[in-house]
Amino acid sequence: MAEEEILNLPFRYFFNNAAFGIALADQEGVILTANPAFARLVGEHPQDISGRNFLRFISTEKKGDVRDILVGLVDSPFQKFHAEFPLIHKNGQIRLVLLAGTTIPDTTGKPRNIMLSVAEIPTGMISQDNQMRAAVAEEYSELQYRKVLDSVPYPVLFVNDQQRITWINKHAELSFGYVMLELLGRPLAVLFPELSWEPDAVKDDREFTSPVSEKPPYAVYAMHKNGVRHPVMLDFMNIDNANRRDWVINVQILSETNAREDASSYISWYDPVTRLYNRVLFQERLGHAITRAEREEKKLGVLVLDIDRFKQLNDSYGYEAGNQSLKEIGDRIISCMRKSDTIARLGSDQFAILLEGVDQAERISTVVQKLIDGFSNPFSVQNEDVYLTASIGLSVYPVDGLDVENLMKNAESAMLLSKKEGGNGFHFYTREMSARAKERMQIDRELHHALNREEFVLHYQPMLDASGKKTIALEALLRWNHPDKGLIPPLTFIPLLEELGLIVQVGNWILRTACRHIKSLQGNGYGQLRLAVNVSARQISQHDFSDNLKKILQETGLDPKALELEITESVLIQNADKSEKILESVAELGVSIALDDFGTGYSSLAYLKRFPIHTLKIDRNFVKGLPDKRDDVAITDAILALARSLGIKVVAEGVETEEQHAFLRNHHCHQMQGFLFARPMPSEELDRWLVANRSGRTPHVHLPRHKP
CATH class of the missing domain: 3.20.20.450 (EAL domain)
Structure with missing residues (x-):
């Protein structure tokens, strides 16, 4: 998302005239642009600030804390923070400021940039107790967060566990014909009467928070206040709150002429049963990951899982029960993985996982053990307990292949070897690596009992x-x-x-x-x-x-x-x-x-x-x-x-x-x-x-x- 796109005309006026400092930064903390108020706080000209890292203006002892916060913002879309930090002026003077930040997402909900706002804490407020200052900070942070969301060029809604609307941005007001006060507390069905979404049925926040489970948008119709229906795509993201679970809904307005094309694109990229990535999108992401791994001189792992004796389940309980089991299998795999991992259903009863940032290939065996343990509990099929296992094959870049085709082929070959040995196990493509990994898993198991x-x-x-x-x-x-x-x-x-x-x-x-x-x-x-x-x-x-x-x-x-x-x-x-x-x-x-x-x-x-x-x-x-x-x-x-x-x-x-x-x-x-x-x-x-x-x-x- 370009700077010009973010700083559209309404937001640019707010940006330039705000009484508090605002800096727009990339995911590394490098400032793209800053407003005059921020420049005054640090004693620099706005043009001289661009291209410098935001950490440059934080005192040395707090740089690590702010760096961790920026990383956390990028890893957790729609997260926000507020905290007090010492800001360094050009003349060396240190000022205690309230720093608030949030990510600015693109149209898919992925974080693209970071918006940071800075307000100097008045001298009189410094002496106030922490509770009072925290309350003021929370109010300030919430205000700036919502101002940022008001500036994004698509509708954004907040809903609670009861599927009731708690906030909408300005673009949502324009798109649906309501002002916010008309929708506060009303059911989500007012805008999307055909939507079938059960937040209480979500077993784990990962369904909406983990990039590996980026659930494809719901394709539904939105009801305008005037009664006209518009096709839309809804993307749900969970927000972590201490006492409740809320969701952010990103809305993509579709034209009637493009609705079929968008639906076709959706089918081309996502698995309709599990709502995970399909083989096509997985291979595309693997290709990008290989490029990054080559540039950064790192390893990556490809895991292919095949569910043992899944055909018997389909034959015994029917395909509808089989599809429901596939959904639950996908959820269990997600629960075992990191947020940075990619999960896909390749077809039938076969899944794939992409592990990036692997320092030692043998450590992939720890992930494999988590997957095997994840299948230890029974699956509920038509009110009966059914035990399923998986055969897993692994290939590692660059040892087992330098491109998508060879890494996938070798992982599948390793999976077949595991299946020939009776299933419920794993194999690396490289024999020596497989032996080391199995020895490592054996030690892991024995350490748990030692x-x-x-x-x-x-x-x-x-x-x-x-x-x-x-x-x-x-x-x-x-x-x-x-x-x-x-x-x-x-x-x-x-x-x-x-x-x-x-x-x-x-x-x-x-x-x-x-x-x-x-x-x-x-x-x-x-x-x-x-x-x-x-x-x-x-x-x-x-x-x-x-x-x-x-x-x-x-x-x-x-x-x-x-x-x-x-x-x-x-x-x-x-x-x-x-x-x-x-x-x-x-x-x-x-x-x-x-x-x-x-x-x-x-x-x-x-x-x-x-x-x-x-x-x-x-x-x-x-x-x-x-x-x-x-x-x-x-x-x-x-x-x-x-x-x-x-x-x-x-x-x-x-x-x-x-x-x-x-x-x-x-x-x-x-x-x-x-x-x-x-x-x-x-x-x-x-x-x-x-x-x-x-x-x-x-x-x-x-x-x-x-x-x-």
Whole structure:
């Protein structure tokens, strides 16, 4: 949609004369045009603003938040937002503004551009309470959102769950002959008497919100106030609201002469039974996706699904029941996929899925498992439970083909191979890739049961003082004792725990088990034994993390002052404000916090000032080069000097030689660990080791994140 098309004459007058700032941007946030009010807020000439990214005018600490919001607007059509942000003037002055935004859709409802409005918050309002300011912000955001919709060149309606009209734009008033007040609260049937649409029958918001399920428009007649009927196409989009479900309806007015052509076009592109894309449109979208993947040097996956023994269902219950089952199959597939995926019915009982942005081909197996699990529940056919399964074939660009024809052909060949093996399974076109993916799926399944089967165990590695003679700490490492494969390296399964969403559950088990074990050791002569637990970013981001931590400490009887949590810098980077609150609540319990792998990520001195950090851990990659590599020496010296000045303890990981030990000791490193002193050991061996190495000072037990 061109800038001139958006800024039509009525809206351009509003745009140029508005008292608040308005900027029209593309999907990347690059400003296409801005009005004079916006230019005044940032101290620039309107012509100089065009071509610059909107983030340029947001203060550094909030750029990430605004960037996430812009991405969210593009991903969720008709979504809107309002929030307070600091805006930077050309002279460096920062002004607190209310920023509101929404997408401007094209005629199909897809987001094309972003409209951003900016209003400076008066000084007097800044002191008002948050609730009052939020109410004003909501009202302002809603007003600007509807002004934008008033400017689009086609009718737009809002309806609620009861199919009653809650708002229409100016173009709808012109098209149907009503003013908005005449239609508010009235049934949708006033405008579309022949429309058969059941919002209550929608099982999932994805039916209207997910681009993969872009439901084709409903072809009906609209009734003008004067009684004249006009053919139209209606496209429904769901709006996420906290307390209700509303819909936006985009209306395409058809001429009588073009109505048949539009209907024919609809039939050419969409499957009439499931209302998904058909083979023609799927292949066209696949072609565009291949072009993008080639340009961005990324992979993409093509999945072909064939429903096993579907002919028997048709023969037993009839074609009408079969068509109803196909609709439900389509809905189940949609529920398993991302919003960015494309789904189609190729014909008969065969479906296809396009997966873009695939980083590792083997990860497609996770999607396949979700699809297989999606068929685990029965389908209701004439009030009877019928179980269906699917045979799935997969091809990957560019490994299995460089064009539409070969990718489709190879995915179908892989599907037939799966069908020959009895169905209810999958195959990659490439044999080696299929084997790796099946192994990955097997590990996924086994990981889901490993915790209940008590297959996870903890190993401990001692940590010593600078002299290397006194045991100060123990680091406990997670191991998976597989019943057939033995001990599996952590790097093999820890990332999978993260990906499968099991890391929180397993992390809580680690915390509870270690606290209980350390408490037991305290009762056996190690009264001041301390424990440090490494937690993942996902685990610590849970809203109830602090409460759960407090509960575990109470259950195990471990003193909070005997516990240290070890985190990585990713915890601090992901939503810094939220992380700060969580870590402060942890510190208030009396639990200390260690920053692991310091210097390897996005290390920032601001972290040490902002967050309650008590310990720094020098990564083994720096220790490995000591004392010969000049860069490693310089980095290690800098970390030690910084920690001393801030009163922070330092622990060096991966000490393996006497030379490394001597260097760290001479440079006043507090604690060390590594193979030079001891390797990781199971709890039974640990108990014997502690007895043999007792030196009159109680060891400090350390449970980190999961390291090899």
